[in-house]
Amino acid sequence: KQEVTQIPAALSVPEGENLVLNCSFTDSAIYNLQWFRQDPGKGLTSLLLIQSSQREQTSGRLNASLDKSSGRSTLYIAASQPGDSATYLCAVQNQETSGSRLTFGEGTQLTVNP
């Protein structure tokens, strides 16, 4: 059974700092890994999707890496801003389950202080 863990559970940083969020998963047989952002009481916003054959993806100030063999992914946020404050979730899609089922981590709650 796939298990996804995110560390740290919460993170508070001053504005402008570069930061790294970590995600690990137990079963390396994945189709892809996706990073999401969730604001309080809202739905999930997709940030980055990394296919299992890829090593990293970039979008603006965000960079996500994937090491499938070790079961790890990191989300790097450069020059953080107060508007980045949210909960960040990673989710994997397993090869063994056909379809689009995602297994989520518990999330990292990020606070960027002005």
Place this chain on the structure above:
Amino acid sequence: KAGVTQTPRYLIKTRGQQVTLSCSPISGHRSVSWYQQTPGQGLQFLFEYFSETQRNKGNFPGRFSGRQFSNSRSEMNVSTLELGDSALYLCASSEQGGTEAFFGQGTRLTVV
């Protein structure tokens, strides 16, 4: 292109009642998945529909059911509501398995 639309956004129901939630996926997407989010359990997969067929099912009791229509719109139904069913219910749409998932804003269900 319109995003994923979930209705209603908020619901308050009484224990024992039943409820139906609706999800309209992104145009052209044939896969719709449903998730329950609670503070204690995080995001839990309920089920997935693809081309009107249930393709995957999570570990939830039979009170939770769903269906998908020919236009890919999906509904989920919860019967005999319990207090523990209070949660944010999220719907995700994707083209097919292995592709990017896009989520709606969710339906906040409160059972009193």
